Every structure is written in C-alpha cells, then in structure tokens.
Amino acid sequence: MIIGYARVSTDDQKLDAQVDALEGAGAERVYADKITGTSRSRPQLDLMIDQLRAGDVVVVTKYDRLARSLKDLLEIVEAVRDRGAGFRSLAEDIDTTTPAGRLIFHVFASIAQFERERISERTREGLQAARKRGRVGGRPPALSVAQKVEVIRMRDEEHRPLADIARLFKVSVKTIRRVP
Secondary structure, eight states, X not given: OEEEEEEESSTTSOOHHHHHHHHHTTOSEEEEEESOTTOSOOHHHHHHHHHOOTTOEEEESSGGGTOXXXXXXXXXXXXXXXXXXXXXXXXXTEEXXXXXXXXXXXXXXXXXXXXXXXXXXXXXXXXHHHHHTTOOOSOOOSSOHHHHHHHHIIIIISOOOHHHHHHXXXXXXXXXXXXX
C-alpha cells in the first residue's frame, strides 16, 4: 500500500497541494500534521509508522516535510525500513525500495544537512562581523528616548491607563509596561 505523509508548520498553511500530489502518486491513505518540523512529537507521523506493514511505501512530496535534520530523517526512514516498508520523496525522486535509491537518499540527505549547517555558520559569521562594527541586530526600539521619558511621566506621575498611553504611542500595552 502507498501511504502519504504531509506536514505544514503552522495552522494558517494549507496541506491541499501536498495531499493532491500524494494522491496523484497513488497514496491510498494520507497522514497529515500541522506542526513545526523541529518538534519530534508529530502524532500523525507516529501513528503512520505504527500502522506500517511490510511492503508499504511511505511517500512525501519533499523529504523536508518528514524531518528537519539529517539525524531525524535517518531515524524516521530507519523506523520505516524496520517495519519492512520503503520511502519515496517525489521532489527529489528518491525511492529507498531499490539499492540505488538508498544510496541517492543518503547522499541527498548528507548534502542537505551540510547546506543547513553552512547557512547557520554564515549567519553566525555575519552577525559576529556586524557586532565588531558596532551594529546590533534585532528590531529597532519601538519608542525613542524622548518618548520613553514621556511614557514614564504619563504612567508614573499622571497615572494614566496603560491602554490609553499605548494607543497614543501606537504600541502595545506590554511595550508601555517594559519602559523602565
């Protein structure tokens, strides 16, 4: 049996395109999670793995829908294989039901992990270089120094409601509370 697995990271994202592609690939049943890929607790993925039988093939549209790290991907594909099932990724044209497919799977997974690590490394290097030049990352402050002085006066001396002050400065009440 061909079994599909789809995942999106947030509730406002749609699974429709993935489900359509999986059904087009012959998936008779599709398990779907709406949860971040970094979370290892994915109820539908766990249920799918528990219900796999020998000869089944798990299909995903892209392997990043299944896992976020090489270690996670290898563990999941290993769990699928332990059940006697195969794994296919449509976008990468990987099919672990063949020896060549298993080789390609491991090569692609290694390259993807390498690229994720390089992106992270380049980001850290860029932030470090910016700090050396005196630039600090992050969002600019919501309030200027003069506005903070005015907020303190209105909040602490005039005892105005925080919601009124927040509306006046077009910021959240939380921002008003955080002004020292």
